[in-house]
Amino acid sequence: MDTTLATRALSTLGHPGRLATFRLLMRFAPQGVRPTEIATALAVKQNTLSHHLSDLVASGLANVDRDGRSLFYSVNIEVAEALLSYLALDMGRARPDLIAPIQASLAAPSNGPWNVLFICSKNSARSIMAEALLRDLAPNSPVQIRAASAGTLPNSTLNPWAIETLARNGHDTSNLRAKHITEFQQPDAPRQDFVFTVCDAAAARDCAPWPRHPFTAHWGVPDPASNTSDTDTDHAAIFAQTYALLRHRITAFLKLPFTALSPICLQTHLDAIGTDTPKQG
Known part of the structure; x- marks a missing residue:
C-alpha cells in the first residue's frame, strides 16, 4: 500500500x-x-x-x-x-x-483438547442447540473438542422448543443451562480456540477481543423464537429447520482437515461454513 x-x-x-x-x-x-x-x-x-x-x-x-x-x-x-x-x-x-x-498472541490451537464457544444474544435456542450438537458429534472427530455456549444478554432461560427439539433428536438436555458470556471472560476461564456467533445481534455487539485471539466466524442463523405462529406444528417445524442447519454446519466443521490447513485456509473454510446451507430434496 x-x-x-x-x-x-x-x-x-x-x-x-x-x-x-x-x-x-x-x-x-x-x-x-x-x-x-x-x-x-x-x-x-x-x-x-x-x-x-x-x-x-x-x-x-x-x-x-x-x-x-x-x-x-x-x-x-x-x-x-x-x-x-x-x-x-x-x-x-x-x-x-x-x-x-x-x-505470540496468535498461537495456533494445540492438538487438543479444543474449546469451541457458540454465542448468541440469549443463549436460549440457537447457541444452546449448537453446544449440544457439537458435544454429541465431536466424539467422532480425531481431535478432542469441548463445546460450550453463552449469551450476550443476562438472565436468560432455555427455550422449551429448543430443548424439545434436542430431546427428540436424541440429545441429553439434563445438564444444559443458559450462561452469560462473562462466565468465559474471567481470568481463570479456559482459553477458547474457536468462537462462533450464531445470531446477528451477537455479532454486532462490540465485545473486547478474546485472549490469545481464537479463530472466529459468523454462522448466522435466523431466530426460530421470533416465529409468531400460534400452532405447535409451525413452532416444531421452524426449530427443526434451525436444528438441521446447525447440524449441517457443525458436521462440516468437524470434517475439516485441521492439521493440514494453514491458518489462512482454516479461516477461509470457517467463513464458508457460515453461509453454507443443507441442499433441499
Whole structure:
C-alpha cells in the first residue's frame, strides 16, 4: 500500500463513527450487512450512517453489493490486510518488538483438547442447540473438542422448543443451562480456540477481543423464537429447520482437515461454513 492510500484509509478510520462502522463490518467479515441492521446496532441515524459507509467505500476499506433491492456492505479484506501490513512492515519496519507480541498472541490451537464457544444474544435456542450438537458429534472427530455456549444478554432461560427439539433428536438436555458470556471472560476461564456467533445481534455487539485471539466466524442463523405462529406444528417445524442447519454446519466443521490447513485456509473454510446451507430434496 502506498502512502497516499494509507493516508486516505487512516484518515477515514480517524472518525469515531466510521471506525465503529468498520469494526462492526469486521465482525461480520467476509459477509455483508444491510445498512438498517448497522444503524440499529450502532444506534446512529440512517443519514449519518450513509455518510460513514460512503467514506469507507471511497477509501477502499469497504465494498457494497446489491442483492435485489437490498444493499450489503462488507469489509474489503485485501485493503484491510494491506493497511495492517503497511503499519507493521513498512512504517514499523517489521521491528521484532512490534511484531513478536502479535505473533505470540496468535498461537495456533494445540492438538487438543479444543474449546469451541457458540454465542448468541440469549443463549436460549440457537447457541444452546449448537453446544449440544457439537458435544454429541465431536466424539467422532480425531481431535478432542469441548463445546460450550453463552449469551450476550443476562438472565436468560432455555427455550422449551429448543430443548424439545434436542430431546427428540436424541440429545441429553439434563445438564444444559443458559450462561452469560462473562462466565468465559474471567481470568481463570479456559482459553477458547474457536468462537462462533450464531445470531446477528451477537455479532454486532462490540465485545473486547478474546485472549490469545481464537479463530472466529459468523454462522448466522435466523431466530426460530421470533416465529409468531400460534400452532405447535409451525413452532416444531421452524426449530427443526434451525436444528438441521446447525447440524449441517457443525458436521462440516468437524470434517475439516485441521492439521493440514494453514491458518489462512482454516479461516477461509470457517467463513464458508457460515453461509453454507443443507441442499433441499
